[in-house]
Structures are given as structure tokens and as C-alpha cells.
Amino acid sequence: DAGITQSPRHKVTETGTPVTLRCHQTENHRYMYWYRQDPGHGLRLIHYSYGVKDTDKGEVSDGYSVSRSKTEDFLLTLESATSSQTSVYFCAASGGLAAREQPQHFGDGTRLSIL
């Protein structure tokens, strides 16, 4: 949707290993977001970016870091994965001057399992 690609789509890894998820967009959107989705919790914001090298924490940021070196790419890193980070991760992007007035366009998600 709206040119947002997440990779990988599925990943299984072990506790304690580092994991990086990639989000790539082709629409030159200014704002980008990482969410996790768990049963019974809806979508919860992990980190967001409001420009190249401009990022900030969301609601559930502990154990996660992000980087945005180019407009089109937003990376989410789990430095040392834990089983509680098993989830479906969605990237989203929105444009315009006021993101609160713009729709967010979501990628297809990454299903991450940590054993």
C-alpha cells in the first residue's frame, strides 16, 4: 500500500540475537512509524521519525532502537531479542505538514518469532 515495503516478511530467531527490520517507502513521506501488534492490545507505537535522522520514542520503546539515514528507509533494531518481542511489526508512513491530519499508510507487516 502506497509503496511501503517491509523486509523480511517472516523471521524466526533465538533469544539474545540482534534483529533488524527494514521499512522502505517510495512516496517521499516525511513521517514514518514502527508499531507492534499483539492480540488484545491493538497497534502500539514503538518509535517514529519526523525526518532524516529525527526520531523519537513511542509508547513501547524499551528494547528497540531505530535509525533513518535516508527519507525512504526506516530501520527497527532489537539489540538483544527476547521472547516478549515476538509479535507482528508494522511500518507506516504519512506525509504532509501535519501528520495528525494525514492518513497513515501501512506496510504488509513482519511476523517475528523469538524462541
Next chain:
Amino acid sequence: QQPVQSPQAVILREGEDAVINCSSSKALYSVHWYRQKHGEAPVFLMILLKGGEQKGHEKISASFNEKKQQSSLYLTASQLSYSGTYFCGTVPRNYGGSQGNLIFGKGTKLSVKP
């Protein structure tokens, strides 16, 4: 701070109507509605920016009562394709800056049967 959606789940027959409510404890700047089908990404439906604003999308419309800090999504003459989980996302009025981070409700699962 997370908005409360009701009902949590609803089952309809084709052609029936449904209302999904989203209620916040905080004053709101905007309310966003999304639909997510099983195993897919959430898809944007509409944004409501002003109190009292109503918007429509096919046979799906929504209202925003700013004073009550509530929004309702109306689905009329439901179709099988309307099945999915509906999420509201709210932006508090006192949010600093323009980042516009959404706070999503837990979702309402809608099932439309033939």
C-alpha cells in the same frame, strides 16, 4: 490514554447495519478509522478533524462528537467485504508539535455472514 472501542465484536447478516464506538478520556484533535482484514495490513478509511464532522466512504460513514470525546463509525447495508477488525486512532488535542502520533484502540471485530 488508549481509546475504548465498543463493542469488542459484532456478528451481522448481510444487509444489516452496525455502529462501532470510540471513546477517549482526553480532548481530541482528530479521530482516524482503519480496517484490517485477517493477515493483512490496516487500511485507512477516514479522518475526522472537527467536532461534529461527518464523513462518508461508500456505505461507511463516521461522526465525531468533540464535546463527548467520542467518534462513531456507521456501516449500513453491510456486505461480506466489510468483515475485519476496525480500529480507531485518536490524536489528543494537547499534543505538542505536528507529529500527530495516533493512539489506537484495541479494535472491534466485525463478521458479516451470508
